[in-house]
Amino acid sequence: MEMWFSDIHTDGVKLSIRIEEQLFSSQSQVQRIDVLESRDFGKILVVDGDLMLTERDEFIYHEMITHVPMAVHPDVKEVLVMGGGDGGVVRELIKYDTIEQIDVVEPDPLLVEVCRKYIPEIANSLTDSRVNIYHEDGLRFIRSKGDAYDLIIIDSPNPFGAGEGLFTKEFYGNCYNALHEDGIMINQNESPFYTEEAFQCQRMHKRILETFPICRVYQAHIPSYPSGHWLFGFASKKYHPLNDLDKVGWKLRGIHTRYYEPRLHAGVFALPVYVEALLRDVENIE
Amino acid sequence: MERSKQTRAPIYEALENFRRNRVVPFDVPGHKHGRGNPELVQLLGERCVSIDVNSMKPLDNLCHPVSVIKEAEELAADAFGADHAFLMVGGTTSAVQSMILSCCKKGDKIIMPRNVHRSAINALVLCGAKPIYVNPDVDQKLGIALGMKREDVIRAMEQNPDAVAVLVNNPTYYGICSDLRAIVKAAHDKGMLVLADEAHGTHFYFGKDLPVSAMAAGADIASVSMHKSGGSLTQSSFLLTGKGVHPGHIRQIINLTQTTSGSYLLLSSLDISRRNLALRGEESFRAVTALAEYARDEINKIGDYYAFGREMINGDSIYDFDPTKLSIHTLDIGLAGIEVYDILRDEYDIQIEFGDLGNILAYLSIGDRIREVERLVTALADLKRRYKKDKTGMLSQEYIAPKVVMTPQDSFYAAKESLPLEETAGRVCSEFVMCYPPGIPVLAPGEEITDEIINYIVYAKEKGCSMTGPEDERIQRLNVLKNCEVKEYGNVVF
Numbered sequence: 001m002e003m004w005f006s007d008i009h010t011d012g013v014k015l016s017i018r019i020e021e022q023l024f025s026s027q028s029q030v031q032r033i034d035v036l037e038s039r040d041f042g043k044i045l046v047v048d049g050d051l052m053l054t055e056r057d058e059f060i061y062h063e064m065i066t067h068v069p070m071a072v073h074p075d076v077k078e079v080l081v082m083g084g085g086d087g088g089v090v091r092e093l094i095k096y097d098t099i100e101q102i103d104v105v106e107p108d109p110l111l112v113e114v115c116r117k118y119i120p121e122i123a124n125s126l127t128d129s130r131v132n133i134y135h136e137d138g139l140r141f142i143r144s145k146g147d148a149y150d151l152i153i154i155d156s157p158n159p160f161g162a163g164e165g166l167f168t169k170e171f172y173g174n175c176y177n178a179l180h181e182d183g184i185m186i187n188q189n190e191s192p193f194y195t196e197e198a199f200q201c202q203r204m205h206k207r208i209l210e211t212f213p214i215c216r217v218y219q220a221h222i223p224s225y226p227s228g229h230w231l232f233g234f235a236s237k238k239y240h241p242l243n244d245l246d247k248v249g250w251k252l253r254g255i256h257t258r259y260y261e262p263r264l265h266a267g268v269f270a271l272p273v274y275v276e277a278l279l280r281d282v283e284n285i286e
Numbered sequence: 287m288e289r290s291k292q293t294r295a296p297i298y299e300a301l302e303n304f305r306r307n308r309v310v311p312f313d314v315p316g317h318k319h320g321r322g323n324p325e326l327v328q329l330l331g332e333r334c335v336s337i338d339v340n341s342m343k344p345l346d347n348l349c350h351p352v353s354v355i356k357e358a359e360e361l362a363a364d365a366f367g368a369d370h371a372f373l374m375v376g377g378t379t380s381a382v383q384s385m386i387l388s389c390c391k392k393g394d395k396i397i398m399p400r401n402v403h404r405s406a407i408n409a410l411v412l413c414g415a416k417p418i419y420v421n422p423d424v425d426q427k428l429g430i431a432l433g434m435k436r437e438d439v440i441r442a443m444e445q446n447p448d449a450v451a452v453l454v455n456n457p458t459y460y461g462i463c464s465d466l467r468a469i470v471k472a473a474h475d476k477g478m479l480v481l482a483d484e485a486h487g488t489h490f491y492f493g494k495d496l497p498v499s500a501m502a503a504g505a506d507i508a509s510v511s512m513h514k515s516g517g518s519l520t521q522s523s524f525l526l527t528g529k530g531v532h533p534g535h536i537r538q539i540i541n542l543t544q545t546t547s548g549s550y551l552l553l554s555s556l557d558i559s560r561r562n563l564a565l566r567g568e569e570s571f572r573a574v575t576a577l578a579e580y581a582r583d584e585i586n587k588i589g590d591y592y593a594f595g596r597e598m599i600n601g602d603s604i605y606d607f608d609p610t611k612l613s614i615h616t617l618d619i620g621l622a623g624i625e626v627y628d629i630l631r632d633e634y635d636i637q638i639e640f641g642d643l644g645n646i647l648a649y650l651s652i653g654d655r656i657r658e659v660e661r662l663v664t665a666l667a668d669l670k671r672r673y674k675k676d677k678t679g680m681l682s683q684e685y686i687a688p689k690v691v692m693t694p695q696d697s698f699y700a701a702k703e704s705l706p707l708e709e710t711a712g713r714v715c716s717e718f719v720m721c722y723p724p725g726i727p728v729l730a731p732g733e734e735i736t737d738e739i740i741n742y743i744v745y746a747k748e749k750g751c752s753m754t755g756p757e758d759e760r761i762q763r764l765n766v767l768k769n770c771e772v773k774e775y776g777n778v779v780f
């Protein structure tokens with residue numbers, strides 16, 4: 001018997017992965033959650049039919065969204081993770097013993113439960129004593145926060161659907177307000193390749209530019225995501241992503257990674273010409 | 287209401303039948319189920335264009351319903367607690383005008399609050415009736431017009447015992463209701479009809495703990511915007527009549543101006559939406575109210591905004607309040623409502639219903655979810671952080687009591703001249719001026735132009751209100767009466 005899961009990338013493109021077994025499927029208050037087992041990508045977390053992460057390549061995404069700001073900001077103590085109920089970002093964060101508090105805002109309790117059960121290697125990080133999980137709407141949570149965090153990581157999958165509110169100007173504005181005066185905000189910035197996503201890339205970049213004085217975009221290669229070419233946004237009140245990179249300091253921490261590396265750090269901010277042009281398009285409006 | 291019958295939707299069912307029979311069309315519309323216009327099909331979809339058809343026996347005829355449209359009307363009447371219901375395809379404008387035209391002719395007096403929608407005064411231009419305006423009460427802090435005070439309406443009735451009807455907003459755009467039952471009783475005691483503009487009151491017929499609907503209060507005719515809170519397609523509405531109103535006469539009046547090619551998209555949407563409200567309206571509107579209450583609490587927590595609610599009720603000019611309405615006073619952050627309206631759209635991609643000088647109105651309905659409400663609240667918090675400034679010098683008064691000199695019809699058709707706006711003080715206007723939305727005229731034909739009105743127009747334009755009405759689309763000039771003698775025609779202006 002053949003069973004295939006298809007992640008729809010555009011109306012005309014999909015990525016199909018052969019599935020050995022469906023491990024879990026349920027509809028929560030917020031969304032439909034599925035866990036699939038595959039030979040080539042390991043376990044796959046699917047939310048509302050969209051591929052969220054695979055065991056095989058999730059380290060790339062989670063390392064790149066976490067270690068880039070951590071190697072720049074000299075003294076991160078309080079971190080907010082928006083979304084991130086799978087625990088991937090937190091797994092990277094708890095490698096830093098200088099971090100004192102990690103708040104995770106994940107609206108869907110079922111997602112956390114399912115991840116703890118089916119991908120414990122990732123989600124068990126959420127049991128770390130520094131972690132507080134809030135099952136709340138992200139917008140509602142952030143509204144009441146001011147001057148509270150050194151780092152905010154927006155780990156929300158999809159600018160359409162339940163997480164839409166985390167891709168808006170009002171959200172970025174409230175994040176700005178929730179950060180200390182030298183805070184950094186990182187967001188997953190979609191792929192620049194397909195037309196619809198490219199448009200979302202631009203919109204996000206524009207919204208963040210309007211809010212933060214320092215905004216740069218960096219990239220990673222994530223095989224299971226649409227086009228494989230993925231962008232992240234680095235928005236900051238004070239620190240520059242390259243000028244303030246502390247390569248030696250980071251190395252001395254002795255953190256084990258499989259993708260991130262300070263030498264790579266400088267490179268990922270060098271973007272392909274067409275991506276530069278895409279971003280410049282909205283930068284020039286200012 | 288007979289619940290079991292309400293599961294039916296006769297127009298929708300007839301259309302489904304029609305579609306299944308694959309009838310070959312040698313009649314209009316000429317797109318022939320979309321085949322002649324592929325781009326239209328791409329935009330609207332196969333299903334939609336395939337039911338855009340003409341009146342025919344199996345589908346009945348809106349101008350003279352005898353079968354499925356008649357049944358749909360009967361079901362709607364039952365659902366709304368009316369004696370008769372008419373399906374309207376020309377917006378609530380056509381319903382308001384038909385209800386006024388059905389009871390007023392030239393020279394008749396009709397009592398109405400001055401904060402009516404333009405459609406009501408337009409009807410007076412058409413038929414030549416005389417408006418007897420009751421100035422609505424005004425909330426000084428918010429700057430908005432409220433309902434009518436009982437004593438003001440009753441005084442207008444006593445001073446004009448020959449008036450034929452009273453028109454009431456149930457509720458106003460902001461969700462404010464006058465004491466409709468008391469007005470109905472007083473009017474009926476004097477032999478006057480009561481007409482209700484319920485453009486914003488569809489849900490009153492279905493929800494629990496909402497203000498009284500016109501039919502339940504004993505009003506004679508009501509215009510109900512099914513396409514606003516009822517969920518039907520834009521431009522579709524109901525006209526409802528109570529006991530003692532002759533439906534044949536109303537139908538004749540409607541047919542004076544109604545199209546002979548009523549759209550089945552609109553008609554079927556009325557049918558399906560009526561069914562939906564009859565079966566599920568109560569729980570849907572309970573959810574909308576809860577959402578609005580949540581939004582009010584959260585917005586008031588931000589500080590400096592005031593999202594007003596039932597605490598406003600005062601037993602008279604705010605006899606009741608529609609809790610599904612989410613209006614927010616913005617002046618305390620130093621921005622006019624219209625400025626907040628523009629910023630929300632341009633910077634936050636949030637489109638709200640309207641902004642006036644001191645307030646915004648976000649329209650909540652059966653289609654809203656909590657996540658969009660969170661966006662609105664969060665955007666308002668961010669907007670305040672970024673834009674808050676001193677509010678001195680800001681105007682707030684939305685309502686200016688009119689000085690009526692001539693009937694709308696006489697002045698609309700009289701000899702006129704065009705003058706620059708600044709030079710019009712003291713002259714009589716022959717056209718409408720209003721911000722749209724909400725579409726409540728600041729000037730109507732036959733009213734004297736004052737410095738206060740000119741200031742309002744200039745200020746509202748400067749703040750970015752979209753103003754409409756005059757021939758001059760930039761509203762730099764107004765048409766005024768030529769040989770204007772300011773003669774009061776015996777109107778009562780309180």
Ligand SMILES: Cc1ncc(COP(=O)(O)O)c(C=O)c1O
Nearest residue numbers: 376377378379380403405483485
């Ligand atoms: C109070 C009132 N009456 C009547 C109308 C007219 O409705 P329609 O736009 O459906 O013609 C409106 C529309 O905004 C309104 O607000």
